[in-house]
Amino acid sequence: MTLNLYKYGLDDYFVNESLIYTNLFIARVTEQHREQYKVITEYGELNAVVSGKLAYHADGKAGFPAVGDWVMIDRVDENSGHAVIHHILGRKSRFTRKAAGTANEEQIVAANIDTIFICMSLNADFNLRRLERYLTIAWESMATPVIVLTKSDLCEDVRLKLNEVTSVAMGVDVVVCSAENSDGLDVILTYTKPGKTIAFIGSSGVGKSTLINRLMGQDILATKQIRRDDDKGRHATTHRQLLLLPNGGIAIDTPGMRELKIFTGDLSKTFEDIDELALGCKYKNCAHSNEPGCAVRQAIKNGILSEKRFESYQKLQREMSYDGLNARQRENEKINRMFGSKAEMKQAFRQIKGNKKR
Ligand SMILES: Nc1nc2c(ncn2[C@@H]2O[C@H](COP(=O)(O)OP(=O)(O)OP(=O)(O)O)[C@@H](O)[C@H]2O)c(=O)[nH]1
Numbered sequence: 001m002t003l004n005l006y007k008y009g010l011d012d013y014f015v016n017e018s019l020i021y022t023n024l025f026i027a028r029v030t031e032q033h034r035e036q037y038k039v040i041t042e043y044g045e046l047n048a049v050v051s052g053k054l055a056y057h058a059d060g061k062a063g064f065p066a067v068g069d070w071v072m073i074d075r076v077d078e079n080s081g082h083a084v085i086h087h088i089l090g091r092k093s094r095f096t097r098k099a100a101g102t103a104n105e106e107q108i109v110a111a112n113i114d115t116i117f118i119c120m121s122l123n124a125d126f127n128l129r130r131l132e133r134y135l136t137i138a139w140e141s142m143a144t145p146v147i148v149l150t151k152s153d154l155c156e157d158v159r160l161k162l163n164e165v166t167s168v169a170m171g172v173d174v175v176v177c178s179a180e181n182s183d184g185l186d187v188i189l190t191y192t193k194p195g196k197t198i199a200f201i202g203s204s205g206v207g208k209s210t211l212i213n214r215l216m217g218q219d220i221l222a223t224k225q226i227r228r229d230d231d232k233g234r235h236a237t238t239h240r241q242l243l244l245l246p247n248g249g250i251a252i253d254t255p256g257m258r259e260l261k262i263f264t265g266d267l268s269k270t271f272e273d274i275d276e277l278a279l280g281c282k283y284k285n286c287a288h289s290n291e292p293g294c295a296v297r298q299a300i301k302n303g304i305l306s307e308k309r310f311e312s313y314q315k316l317q318r319e320m321s322y323d324g325l326n327a328r329q330r331e332n333e334k335i336n337r338m339f340g341s342k343a344e345m346k347q348a349f350r351q352i353k354g355n356k357k358r
């Protein structure tokens, strides 16, 4: 009996592209351990490695397969050794980060996701600024973000926390849940649909694997016991995994991230409120520092916009415009920030010289 890959998220978009590659088979990446992959094919799960050619031509880490990717492999027969991955099909969505320890290299956390569950615990992991960072990346991914607040059983003021979250989560659904007492699990299930992929992302120890185990109805993913007062925790998930949920739908677990640096992001959706306020500024190019008639500053003064949120916006903006550029561009960027433009810089230098002469 062959497997129905449509249950694993296959659709006409990928099938069409796969037709270019005759003599190869379509498969989806379900696991990754460094250079070793597991893929699901019509005939079951297989171990796989990437071809030398794919590795050679890969443009950085993002050129390698990630969990959730649809790929073309050379064999589906388990008995003839590792399958070889020759191509990655075009990604419909991707949650990415800046690879740790690199100047600016994209790393794919999960690919071809429909819904991204941004998981944050209601106790030790709770941090609105980090949430804004996750949202900024999620909005750029082409998947729909949903905020999942975990461990409600360990929180005494859920309503207060929920209010804080909704105040920074413009247009994003928020689900409160607990794997301990099953609160909110039914709501999470409403996002799962046959052939649709959900991915769980968030810091280590917030309960991603535990939640997926609950959705699976069995303990498939390893979770670690950690001290109740310290859910920063140790890493329990060591690799990514893609699982078929019993009632349809596909779930991807990702390893907890200690630090999430942005490779690309969309601030306009995450900070829609600030962009809207800025429309009221007197100057179109207002930097909201101390310009007269600044509507953003006024909103902060009036308590409509929190100063912390505005700082977070500026920080992410700087991170994106700096880290996303090479050194040469970065230099120009610095000049632009100081002088507005090169022409202004030259004028400024001329003025300094002139002043010295006097
Ligand atoms: N009280 C309580 N504990 C929970 C809940 N969900 C998870 N935990 C505990 O939190 C710890 C970490 O859970 P995991 O599911 O391993 O967390 P994770 O997000 O998958 O962690 P990484 O794999 O490291 O990214 C475990 O000890 C769980 O038992 C919950 O709803 N309530």
Ligand SMILES: [Zn+2]
Binding pocket: 278, 281, 282, 286, 287, 288, 289, 291, 293, 294, 295, 296, 297
């Ligand atoms: Zn302004």
